[in-house]
Each structure stands twice: as C-alpha cells, then as structure tokens.
Amino acid sequence: MESSHLGWRVLARRQWPLAGALLLFVVTEKLGDGSWWQLPGTLVVSALAVLAPRRPFDAALAAATAVLVTSVLIRLVDEPPTGSFVDGLALSETAAVMAIIAVVVRQATAVKALVGTAVLVGTGVVAQWVRPSFWDKYGAELDFRGPTLVQQVVVAAVLLVLSLGTGLYFRARDRERATLVRSEVTAAQHAERIALARELHDVVAHYVTAIVVHAQAAQAVPAAAQEVLPIIAQSGNEALTAMRRLVGTLREAEDGAGTGAPAATSDLADDVRKVVAQSGQPVRLSLDLPSDVPPSLARSVLRLVQESLTNARKHAEGVSAVDVSVAVVADAVLVVVSDDGRAPKAAPVGGSGGFGLVGMRERVELLGGTFTAGRRDTGGWQVRAELPLAETR
Incomplete structure (x- = not known):
C-alpha cells in the first residue's frame, strides 16, 4: 500500500x-x-x-x-x-x-x-x-x-489461482514502489550530506585555515601578534557563525530553501503559530495540543507544518485558503495541512527535486507514524501525518 x-x-x-x-x-x-x-x-x-x-x-x-x-x-x-x-x-x-x-x-x-x-x-x-x-x-x-466433482474442483482451483495471482501481483507492485521511495530517500540524504560537506569545506575550513595561518605568523614574528590577533578573532567569530548555521540545519532549524524556522520551544502551539505567521499565507489555523509534547516530536511537527506551507506556496496557484490543523487524537499528534489551489502550469522557480515529500514521509516513519499526501477530490492538495506520542516519550 x-x-x-x-x-x-x-x-x-x-x-x-x-x-x-x-x-x-x-x-x-x-x-x-x-x-x-x-x-x-x-x-x-x-x-x-x-x-x-x-x-x-x-x-x-x-x-x-x-x-x-x-x-x-x-x-x-x-x-x-x-x-x-x-x-x-x-x-x-x-x-x-x-x-x-x-x-x-x-x-x-x-x-x-x-x-x-x-x-x-x-x-x-x-x-x-x-x-x-x-x-x-x-x-x-x-x-x-x-x-461433476472434478468440474467443481477445477473451477474452484482456477478461482483460487486468480485470487492469489492478483494479490501477489499487487504485492510485488507495492514492494517496487517501497524500494523506489527508499532509493529516493537515500538519494536525498546523500545530496544533503554533499551539501553539508561542501559548506564545511568552502566556509568553515576557510576560516579555520585563516586562523591557523595567522597564528603561525604570530609565532614566527612575535612583534606582529597585535596585528594578527584581531584577524584571528574575526575569523573565529565567522567560523562560529557558520558552524551555528550548519548545526541549525542539522537540528532542522532551517528548511532547504534557506528560510529560517523557529526552533522548538516548550510551547508547541505557540511555535506553530509563529511558523504560520512567517509563511505569509491565508492560513486558517486549528490547534488542540497539550503542554507536554516531547521536544523531538515537536520539532518534527514544526518541520512538517513548515514544509507543507512551503509546498503550498511553491507548487499551487490560486490559493485562497490553507487549513492547518494540529491536534492530539487517540495518543497521537495529527497534522493536516490542506489548500484549495490548482496545479501550476509551469515548473516552480528553481525546479523541484521532489525531496520535500520524501523527507516528510521519512521523518514520520522514523517516529513510527503514518503519512499520506495527494490531491483532494474537492480540489487542492492535502498532507496528513499522524505521529504517536508514545514512541517519543
């Protein structure tokens, strides 16, 4: 399935x-x-x-x-x-x-x-x-x-084989689809690792190298220490800033497009309101949350809401309303984000690698939840995720 x-x-x-x-x-x-x-x-x-x-x-x-x-x-x-x-x-x-x-x-x-x-x-x-x-x-x-009995046995055998064959065929199709999703997830993870490695090499390593070079220069020429110390301090601050940005990415404080999302606090409802406010979209928000949602689950809920709103902004035309619902239902946090937009006539600016939905699905499944996304019968797009509270306590 x-x-x-x-x-x-x-x-x-x-x-x-x-x-x-x-x-x-x-x-x-x-x-x-x-x-x-x-x-x-x-x-x-x-x-x-x-x-x-x-x-x-x-x-x-x-x-x-x-x-x-x-x-x-x-x-x-x-x-x-x-x-x-x-x-x-x-x-x-x-x-x-x-x-x-x-x-x-x-x-x-x-x-x-x-x-x-x-x-x-x-x-x-x-x-x-x-x-x-x-x-x-x-x-x-x-x-x-x-x-005759033989005729009845033959007919029953044919019907049984037809049923089993149909089930096995669709089972194989489902297995192929699951394999494809896993390969897409692996590709997305690999691309993210490459991007992080490039950032480490091009930015952080650059500043660290500058620190090492100037420190060696100060050791070789002690009289120049006062001149290079400000440069070392500046390079160190810039390296720390770059590292914080990378750590923020790893902790899911930034999305793939580079727009910051607030980090999860002790109040998930307030965090969701901030994400919705920053989206700049006509959102109708519905919240029904307790005050003790586990931090790991709260971060995932925030990321799901933000990514869904980003998809609605990038991939839908004529959106007049986006409904965002985050509520606890039967010991699970249910996240539903739906819009009434139309499919775009042209590809979004910058293209779409299709990794947004793959990443959301992987995030939900890692927490033992369920995830669906697709077009609604009444028009628009809907993302639905159910994350169990028990798995993250």
Whole structure:
C-alpha cells in the first residue's frame, strides 16, 4: 500500500467498483428467487470485502465466520444457495471471498496471508459440505444434474489461482514502489550530506585555515601578534557563525530553501503559530495540543507544518485558503495541512527535486507514524501525518 493509513474517502474511491459489482451480484441472485435466508450473510461478506484493505486479516476471519453461520442457517431451513455453478458459495459470496484473499495476500505478512487464505478456502469446503445442494433439489426440474466433482474442483482451483495471482501481483507492485521511495530517500540524504560537506569545506575550513595561518605568523614574528590577533578573532567569530548555521540545519532549524524556522520551544502551539505567521499565507489555523509534547516530536511537527506551507506556496496557484490543523487524537499528534489551489502550469522557480515529500514521509516513519499526501477530490492538495506520542516519550 502507498500508505498504512487508508481513510474512508480514499477507501470509497478505491473500492467502489468492487462494491458495485458485488451489489449487482446480490441483486441478480435475489431477482432469481434466491434464498432470503442467505441474504444477511451475503451482505456481511460483501461489506467485509469492500472494507478489507483497512484490516485484511481481521476481514478474512470475520468473512469465514459469516460464511459458516450462513451455512448452518440455510442448512436448518433447507434452502440451498443460488447463483453459482459450484455448490456451496453463491456467486456474490465467491466474488467477495476472492477479493478478500487478494487483499490479504497483498497487504498482510506472509504468515497471516497463508493463514487467512487457508481459513477462507477451508470455509468454502465446509460450506459446500454443510449447505444443501441446489442441484440435488432442483436439478431434476431443470433437467441438469449439475457439475461433476472434478468440474467443481477445477473451477474452484482456477478461482483460487486468480485470487492469489492478483494479490501477489499487487504485492510485488507495492514492494517496487517501497524500494523506489527508499532509493529516493537515500538519494536525498546523500545530496544533503554533499551539501553539508561542501559548506564545511568552502566556509568553515576557510576560516579555520585563516586562523591557523595567522597564528603561525604570530609565532614566527612575535612583534606582529597585535596585528594578527584581531584577524584571528574575526575569523573565529565567522567560523562560529557558520558552524551555528550548519548545526541549525542539522537540528532542522532551517528548511532547504534557506528560510529560517523557529526552533522548538516548550510551547508547541505557540511555535506553530509563529511558523504560520512567517509563511505569509491565508492560513486558517486549528490547534488542540497539550503542554507536554516531547521536544523531538515537536520539532518534527514544526518541520512538517513548515514544509507543507512551503509546498503550498511553491507548487499551487490560486490559493485562497490553507487549513492547518494540529491536534492530539487517540495518543497521537495529527497534522493536516490542506489548500484549495490548482496545479501550476509551469515548473516552480528553481525546479523541484521532489525531496520535500520524501523527507516528510521519512521523518514520520522514523517516529513510527503514518503519512499520506495527494490531491483532494474537492480540489487542492492535502498532507496528513499522524505521529504517536508514545514512541517519543
């Protein structure tokens, strides 16, 4: 997955084709005079298939339970399921189970994927054994005794392979995407190290060299000491200034563009207000913070807010409002920065290396949080980060 956080809006946008297909299957089965005793379980399994990306393994276990309960119920009322070539699961249930298997294989760990798939396959086998056979009850009327056991096994195997293949394909895609992000992070870190090394060499080393040269001159000619001491003092002060600037960069007191951000103090809410005030943008600020946010977390929150505002200024056109929300929700600091701007028609001045989002994602993940960024359905751009308080105390 692109992110471990999958909000309801993103889920709806991603899963609506599956929800529509499952709903069509359910309606078709009911129009075909299907068993109404089967409907509640079918709806539950279909809903779990749509929601599976949020908690795949739990969805697999819950779907297996729903299928088993439905199987016992229709056995008690002696109403076989309809809408499937294979005895046991109905067409809508089969499609929902296939979707859940694909999601579990894609997102869950190898062990959970194996267990979840085995549980669902085993549940399908049990359902075929427990549920009344449609063909045994209605086959004579339809003049068709139904598929043979071999045909049913072949169909079930093909559907299982299709589900597993789909899950493995998307799992591989996600792994490639994660590898690409890591490589971009490594490249950004390397570029930052090179920039710091260049600064050390061109600025700090220059002043230190001047200090050494003038000190050696004073040793060689003691009478010139009074003349070179002011030069040594000036070079030392300039070297200290350069070092403070570098340390400030390392402590995240400056952003990549060179505009200073206030260092984190004991009052995170006040620090965020200062960052917003310095941005010069039409910001609507919402704060709900305690007074004891850990310093390391506070610095990261400030950096996220500043970088998000910088991106809004550089990469969006026609921004009339930027909403900044920083609040504690369920033992985590939730940072949401969204704007209503349009994508720029031309590249920003100086270009964009794309390292801003990469750096923010890395910062959040290092603190054990979740990060998403992208365009909103209503227009504009949104950055969302959730940083756990427990990880930094």
